[in-house]
Amino acid sequence: MLADKHKGGFSEACETCGSRHKSIFCHLALEELALFNESKSCMSFKKGQIIFKEGGHPLGIYCVNEGKVKVSHSGQDGKDQIIHLAKNGDVLGYRALLSSEKYNATAVAIDDTKVCFVPKDAFFQVLKTSHGLSLEIIKLLATELRRAVDTITDLAQKPVRERTAEALLFLKETYGFEEDGATIDVVLSREDIANLVGTATETAIRLLSEFKNDKIVEFVGKKIKIIDMAKLVKTANILY
Amino acid sequence: MLADKHKGGFSEACETCGSRHKSIFCHLALEELALFNESKSCMSFKKGQIIFKEGGHPLGIYCVNEGKVKVSHSGQDGKDQIIHLAKNGDVLGYRALLSSEKYNATAVAIDDTKVCFVPKDAFFQVLKTSHGLSLEIIKLLATELRRAVDTITDLAQKPVRERTAEALLFLKETYGFEEDGATIDVVLSREDIANLVGTATETAIRLLSEFKNDKIVEFVGKKIKIIDMAKLVKTANILY
DNA sequence: ACGGGAACATGATTTATATCATGTTTTTGG
DNA sequence: CCAAAAACATGATATAAATCATGTTCCCGT
Numbered sequence: 001m002l003a004d005k006h007k008g009g010f011s012e013a014c015e016t017c018g019s020r021h022k023s024i025f026c027h028l029a030l031e032e033l034a035l036f037n038e039s040k041s042c043m044s045f046k047k048g049q050i051i052f053k054e055g056g057h058p059l060g061i062y063c064v065n066e067g068k069v070k071v072s073h074s075g076q077d078g079k080d081q082i083i084h085l086a087k088n089g090d091v092l093g094y095r096a097l098l099s100s101e102k103y104n105a106t107a108v109a110i111d112d113t114k115v116c117f118v119p120k121d122a123f124f125q126v127l128k129t130s131h132g133l134s135l136e137i138i139k140l141l142a143t144e145l146r147r148a149v150d151t152i153t154d155l156a157q158k159p160v161r162e163r164t165a166e167a168l169l170f171l172k173e174t175y176g177f178e179e180d181g182a183t184i185d186v187v188l189s190r191e192d193i194a195n196l197v198g199t200a201t202e203t204a205i206r207l208l209s210e211f212k213n214d215k216i217v218e219f220v221g222k223k224i225k226i227i228d229m230a231k232l233v234k235t236a237n238i239l240y
Numbered sequence: 241m242l243a244d245k246h247k248g249g250f251s252e253a254c255e256t257c258g259s260r261h262k263s264i265f266c267h268l269a270l271e272e273l274a275l276f277n278e279s280k281s282c283m284s285f286k287k288g289q290i291i292f293k294e295g296g297h298p299l300g301i302y303c304v305n306e307g308k309v310k311v312s313h314s315g316q317d318g319k320d321q322i323i324h325l326a327k328n329g330d331v332l333g334y335r336a337l338l339s340s341e342k343y344n345a346t347a348v349a350i351d352d353t354k355v356c357f358v359p360k361d362a363f364f365q366v367l368k369t370s371h372g373l374s375l376e377i378i379k380l381l382a383t384e385l386r387r388a389v390d391t392i393t394d395l396a397q398k399p400v401r402e403r404t405a406e407a408l409l410f411l412k413e414t415y416g417f418e419e420d421g422a423t424i425d426v427v428l429s430r431e432d433i434a435n436l437v438g439t440a441t442e443t444a445i446r447l448l449s450e451f452k453n454d455k456i457v458e459f460v461g462k463k464i465k466i467i468d469m470a471k472l473v474k475t476a477n478i479l480y
Numbered sequence: 481a482c483g484g485g486a487a488c489a490t491g492a493t494t495t496a497t498a499t500c501a502t503g504t505t506t507t508t509g510g
Numbered sequence: 511c512c513a514a515a516a517a518c519a520t521g522a523t524a525t526a527a528a529t530c531a532t533g534t535t536c537c538c539g540t
Contacts, residue, residue, distance in 0.1 A: 073390070077397065135374070139340070142335045142381055143341075149313055149321075149323050149388065150344070155395040190488065191487080199396075203527060206527095399496070400496080401496090441518095442500095446519085
């Protein structure tokens with residue numbers, strides 16, 4: 001945990017960053033990119049390190065260049081709820097900035113991760129001039145809001161078993177498969193999965209074991225392999 | 241229900257609309273307002289009438305001028321989840337429009353309601369030119385997204401009793417009290433309250449009866465009067 | 481390589497909440 | 511104004527899921 005606090009060490013120009021093309025910044029003009037580039041700082045985080053903390057004041061945004069990040073909100077009993085899982089091309093920390101609030105969630109690297117921090121001044125300056133970016137952000141927020149509403153409805157109405165199956169499908173959508181075309185390419189603890197589903201850790205463990213017994217999944221190392229997608233979709237009880 | 245299908249009948253200029261000052265359109269320029277005004281149409285809805293329907297294609301936005309509206313998303317078993325409650329000054333239907341999706345929820349008047357429909361062309365035209373409006377919308381979406389995240393965490397972690405108490409506090413925040421300073425100024429069925437909390441109707445009925453026995457609330461006609469706010473806050477288990 | 485802690489697993493038990501059932505009250509439409 | 515249908519209420523029961531408890535396995539640091 002106290003291992004490597006070193007956060008610098010990598011460098012990538014915004015103009016040539018591959019992740020940018022997948023992001024809300026894909027349509028920025030060269031001069032806008034240049035502004036980002038000269039004010040940004042690149043940081044590396046080891047698995048388990050905190051990128052930003054709930055309750056803290058946002059000072060800028062984080063562009064994920066490589067790696068994986070979980071973003072979770074803490075309930076008042078201290079139990080976390082995972083509200084977002086990010087990969088390269090995703091931008092983090094913008095919501096708090098845009099609503100002038102403190103961070104409502106904590107971002108933790110769940111894999112060795114490289115991010116670029118863009119200070120809020122540069123971000124807002126570009127936002128002020130680039131109407132295209134505004135629209136891009138609006139679209140992103142509007143889409144996330146719909147997803148959140150769907151999640152709310154699921155939590156209120158669907159049993160844990162279905163939500164757990166759904167969570168696996170979500171992980172597959174987010175991080176994809178490995179080369180074998182079946183193993184979900186992310187490592188999460190059972191507790192993380194429980195916090196994503198919104199259930200007790202033991203329940204998540206039990207349900208995953210059941211899925212294994214039912215030949216829906218297999219455990220491959222710390223990863224989960226989907227061996228019967230049709231059955232998983234059926235278990236999730238969704239119209240896919 | 242089939243009573244008065246007549247939806248016209250009222251008229252209010254955007255330029256002089258009092259609700260506008262509470263809305264995302266509070267900073268629009270006169271010429272932008274004029275564009276809204278000449279293309280908008282004013283409609284009245286009786287309690288129970290549908291303003292727009294989940295699955296439908298958005299053709300514009302609805303500005304609530306007077307009345308109350310519930311916005312609910314249907315789970316696949318047909319059970320509704322109330323995701324928003326609107327009053328005058330609130331704008332509805334913009335999320336679907338901004339993310340280029342179909343309506344993800346149905347809006348129903350829960351009181352006699354007056355709304356102004358602004359066609360999407362006029363809306364987007366103003367959005368295109370008014371950077372202030374973009375920022376206003378971004379802020380609104382970002383704030384709603386935080387609220388949604390908080391709701392998700394609550395649903396995942398808090399028991400129904402606490403959430404029910406919280407719902408009453410939310411109703412008070414949204415619609416305020418009557419002149420007596422204690423009766424929440426909105427009429428909702430027990431089923432609506434259940435769909436807001438995310439629980440079974442019987443459970444909501446039971447808990448409200450309990451709150452009544454515990455001298456936390458009283459039922460005044462179809463409305464709920466909070467007679468022990470401190471106890472209600474404590475029951476909700478929130479840091480107020 | 482080993483000890484210790486975290487993560488995983490699984491059984492037993494409790495509990496919150498949904499569901500089922502039935503009755504009463506209130507509202508609504510003809 | 512009356513019949514029928516919602517809405518409300520409450521009890522009994524079932525059940526999903528949390529919690530409690532214990533043991534095993536897997537890592538990780540020294």
